[in-house]
Amino acid sequence: MATAKLTSAFPVRRQDFEFEEVPRYWVNGDAFMTHVFNGMSALFPDGERFFVASVRAVREVVSDPQLQKDIGAFIGQEAMHAKEHEKFNRGAIENGYDLKVLESWTKNFLAVANLPGLNSKRVHLAATVALEHFTGILSAQLLRREDIVESIDESMRSLWMWHCIEENEHKAVAFDTYKLVYGEGPLNYAIRMGTMLLATMLIMVAIHAFVAELLRQDDKLFNGREWMSGMRKLWGKKGMFRQIIPEFVDYFKPDFHPWNHDTEFLLKRYRKRLGFQQH
Numbered sequence: 001m002a003t004a005k006l007t008s009a010f011p012v013r014r015q016d017f018e019f020e021e022v023p024r025y026w027v028n029g030d031a032f033m034t035h036v037f038n039g040m041s042a043l044f045p046d047g048e049r050f051f052v053a054s055v056r057a058v059r060e061v062v063s064d065p066q067l068q069k070d071i072g073a074f075i076g077q078e079a080m081h082a083k084e085h086e087k088f089n090r091g092a093i094e095n096g097y098d099l100k101v102l103e104s105w106t107k108n109f110l111a112v113a114n115l116p117g118l119n120s121k122r123v124h125l126a127a128t129v130a131l132e133h134f135t136g137i138l139s140a141q142l143l144r145r146e147d148i149v150e151s152i153d154e155s156m157r158s159l160w161m162w163h164c165i166e167e168n169e170h171k172a173v174a175f176d177t178y179k180l181v182y183g184e185g186p187l188n189y190a191i192r193m194g195t196m197l198l199a200t201m202l203i204m205v206a207i208h209a210f211v212a213e214l215l216r217q218d219d220k221l222f223n224g225r226e227w228m229s230g231m232r233k234l235w236g237k238k239g240m241f242r243q244i245i246p247e248f249v250d251y252f253k254p255d256f257h258p259w260n261h262d263t264e265f266l267l268k269r270y271r272k273r274l275g276f277q278q279h
């Protein structure tokens with residue numbers, strides 16, 4: 001009797017974007033917001049390789065065949081994101097920005113994971129689960145916010161929509177892997193919570209430091225108006241970061257699972273918009 005072939009719950013999509021036509025300020029013609037996104041792009045290549053390495057490190061003990069398939073697709077998606085963001089980052093360097101300094105800071109932030117007490121497969125995977133939650137809710141927020149999507153220059157919009165879709169498709173893979181490998185006894189729950197607090201602090205420091213450095217490269221570091229309006233766009237009432245706080249806090253609930261936040265309708269809408277197949 002033929003058995004149905006098991007496939008991953010989401011696909012790996014090969015992408016090859018061109019970044020020649022990207023304007024200097026490609027988010028709403030606004031230096032601050034462009035640098036928030038540039039800063040995230042500088043974090044991605046090494047950050048996503050860290051995610052992949054931490055899941056791969058425990059993969060052999062994952063006995064669930066469906067999760068094995070999904071881990072394979074997760075690795076494929078993250079590798080593709082790292083490749084495309086790396087290509088964009090090279091283009092930014094050619095445009096006169098020194099992203100090397102940001103990439104070296106990213107390596108320093110990631111080096112925190114090698115400190116005594118943090119240098120273990122379990123803590124690295126917990127950090128990945130935490131940061132995957134962060135990228136998942138931030139991506140969902142972007143997809144929900146048509147005003148932000150439309151403010152991204154057309155030359156960059158597809159890259160970000162594609163990345164946001166896939167972050168939501170695979171948002172539970174690291175989480176499910178952690179639960180399956182380590183369980184959720186009090187110690188493993190505490191590790192997951194502790195790494196979330198540490199990872200959030202580091203990522204927030206990183207993004208704001210990256211924006212400051214890129215504004216410095218633009219001779220706008222001490223431009224008060226730029227900072228005021230930029231911080232309002234991040235932390236004001238409709239701020240991009242402020243609006244994810246409730247979903248961020250949900251992570252601390254003992255019965256939390258990433259799919260408690262149903263983003264399927266966003267996935268359907270944006271897959272259609274980018275001409276991707278529905279799954």
Ligand SMILES: [Fe+2]
Nearest residue numbers: 048078081167
């Ligand atoms: Fe990614």
Ligand SMILES: [Fe+2]
Nearest residue numbers: 078132135167
């Ligand atoms: Fe991811």
